[in-house]
Structures are given as structure tokens and as C-alpha cells.
Amino acid sequence: MVNTMNVHSKTYKVGDVTITRVTEQVINLAPEVLLPDWNPAVVQEHQDWLVPGCMDETHEHFILSIHTWVVKTQRHTILIDTASGNDKERPLNPIFHHLQLPYLERLEAAGVTPEAVDYVLLTHLHVDHVGWNTRLVDGRWVPTFPNAKYVFPKVEQDYYSSPASHNDVNIPSLGVYEDSVLPVIEAGLTETISSGGGEFIDGLSFLPTPGHSIGHMSISLTSRGEEALFSGDVMHHPIQVYRPEWNSVFCEFADQARASRLWALEYAAQRGATFFSTHFPKSSAGLVTRKGDQFDWRFI
Numbered sequence: 024m025v026n027t028m029n030v031h032s033k034t035y036k037v038g039d040v041t042i043t044r045v046t047e048q049v050i051n052l053a054p055e056v057l058l059p060d061w062n063p064a065v066v067q068e069h070q071d072w073l074v075p076g077c078m079d080e081t082h083e084h085f086i087l088s089i090h091t092w093v094v095k096t097q098r099h100t101i102l103i104d105t106a107s108g109n110d111k112e113r114p115l116n117p118i119f120h121h122l123q124l125p126y127l128e129r130l131e132a133a134g135v136t137p138e139a140v141d142y143v144l145l146t147h148l149h150v151d152h153v154g155w156n157t158r159l160v161d162g163r164w165v166p167t168f169p170n171a172k173y174v175f176p177k178v179e180q181d182y183y184s185s186p187a188s189h190n191d192v193n194i195p196s197l198g199v200y201e202d203s204v205l206p207v208i209e210a211g212l213t214e215t216i217s218s219g220g221g222e223f224i225d226g227l228s229f230l231p232t233p234g235h236s237i238g239h240m241s242i243s244l245t246s247r248g249e250e251a252l253f254s255g256d257v258m259h260h261p262i263q264v265y266r267p268e269w270n271s272v273f274c275e276f277a278d279q280a281r282a283s284r285l286w287a288l289e290y291a292a293q294r295g296a297t298f299f300s301t302h303f304p305k306s307s308a309g310l311v312t313r314k315g316d317q318f319d320w321r322f323i
């Protein structure tokens with residue numbers, strides 16, 4: 024299932040800020056599983072950029088990345104989303120179950136020790152975005168980044184802290200709140216963002232993009248007139264730039280997810296913001312442009 028690892032990524036500059044990806048894992052998933060509206064005819068239309076980097080030669084699998092973006096501003100070291108984590112009990116899903124991956128070693132290779140992290144920003148609280156919030160030490164889940172403030176939308180906390188939130192779509196995230204979010208709350212390391220979003224620190228703002236999950240937010244970074252958009256899971260694969268009406272199987276609120284995807288595409292295109300995705304393969308980053316009444320994507 025696991026592809027050849029592309030862990031060596033470039034460092035982007037947005038104004039005074041540097042942005043580097045730290046990969047946790049690269050996975051394969053059948054297109055019709057990820058995107059229930061999948062139509063294989065689009066492969067012909069987009070073959071030139073889709074295969075092999077975004078889809079394998081057999082056309083049977085999408086290639087997807089799960090990673091963290093490391094953002095270094097003049098004053099702070101910030102992580103955006105923390106992938107799946109090691110040692111987690113996820114018996115329903117082998118992609119996340121009992122992982123033993125050298126994520127912290129890769130983070131260190133990118134120049135970041137756990138102690139040096141000032142902020143962990145989370146777009147939402149699904150299984151593949153909060154895993155490294157904690158690690159297993161002597162049978163207990165403890166914060167991986169002991170000096171960090173963990174920051175996330177309050178609506179997400181309110182929802183996933185209740186068993187009433189469990190549904191067929193978020194089954195992969197069962198138990199995630201308890202082992203990866205609650206321990207950092209109990210350690211007093213969290214701060215929440217209210218439902219309207221807004222500026223947080225260092226030109227970083229939370230922008231509500233609900234739908235994939237109930238309180239999902241994208242994160243904008245502006246520095247010296249340049250902008251980055253960390254889009255969380257408004258899209259999972261670049262083919263959705265061309266088919267923004269296609270939700271992923273993991274999108275909990277379908278109509279809102281479609282509306283937020285269109286909003287994020289329009290936002291990035293209009294503002295020329297570099298788009299940093301959480302699951303696109305290859306560099307995971309690129310530019311969105313308008314092409315008539317559609318959008319176009321280019322990896323950078």
C-alpha cells in the first residue's frame with residue numbers, strides 16, 4: 024500500500040516566512056473509494072499531469088500524502104496539522120493502526136525538535152490531522168510538543184468530545200479525541216478559535232471552511248504582501264480542482280463541503296495565494312487560477 028516515500032521536500036518562502044513539508048506517510052487509495060462520484064473518463068482529460076505522480080500507471084490508485092507543514096516566522100516555530108501518530112489503536116483502519124513511523128526524526132531533520140515548537144495549529148480534529156499531538160510514554164498519552172500551544176476550532180472540540188457526534192462517515196476518527204486531543208486539553212496546552220475564525224498570531228488567520236468536518240477551518244498566512252492558504256481537507260486530491268462538486272468519502276456535511284471547496288478555490292485564485300494542501304501528492308503545494316468558469320491547478 025505504501026508508495027516510495029518522497030520525504031525530501033523543498034522549502035517555500037512566503038514573505039519573511041519559510042514553509043516546509045514533513046511527510047508522515049504516502050498512501051494509495053482507489054479513486055472510487057476516495058471520491059464516490061469518481062468517473063474514470065476524467066483520466067483521459069487530465070492524463071498529462073495525473074499519471075504517474077498523482078495516480079499510478081494502472082489508474083487503479085490515487086497517490087495521497089499525509090503530512091505536517093512546518094511554518095517558521097521571525098518569532099515562532101509553528102506546525103500545521105500533525106498527521107496520524109505512532110502506536111494509536113485504529114483497528115478499523117490499517118493506514119492508521121499501530122504505526123511506527125520516523126516522523127519525529129524527519130521533523131528533527133527539518134530543524135525542529137519537539138521542545139522548539141511554539142504553536143500547533145489544527146484545521147480540524149480528524150484522525151490524520153491530530154495524531155502527533157500526543158505520543159505513548161509508559162502506557163500514557165502525553166503531549167509530543169510540551170512547550171506548544173495547541174490551537175483549533177472550538178466547534179470541533181464541542182462536537183468530537185460528544186459520543187453523539189459518531190456517524191458512519193467519521194468512523195476512522197473513533198477514539199481520536201480521547202487519545203490525541205483530550206490529553207493536550209488536560210495538560211492545559213490548548214486555545215480554541217471561535218466559529219467566526221479570525222487573526223491569531225504572526226499574520227496567521229483561521230478562515231471557516233466547514234463541511235468536511237463541522238468546524239473545519241483553513242489557515243491563511245500573510246507576510247510582506249504575499250499569502251499562503253493552508254487548506255486542510257477542503258480537497259484531498261488535485262482532480263477536485265477540476266471537479267469541485269466531488270466530495271471525499273470522509274466529508275461529513277456534503278453541501279457545506281462543496282460550498283467551502285468552491286470558496287477556497289476562489290479565494291486562492293483571486294488573491295494569488297499559494298495553496299498548501301494536506302493530502303495532495305508530489306510537492307503538495309501549488310497555484311490555483313481561474314480558467315473561464317472553472318479552475319486550473321499547477322504544482323510548484
Ligand SMILES: [Zn+2]
Nearest residue numbers: 149151152256
Ligand atoms: Zn485528512
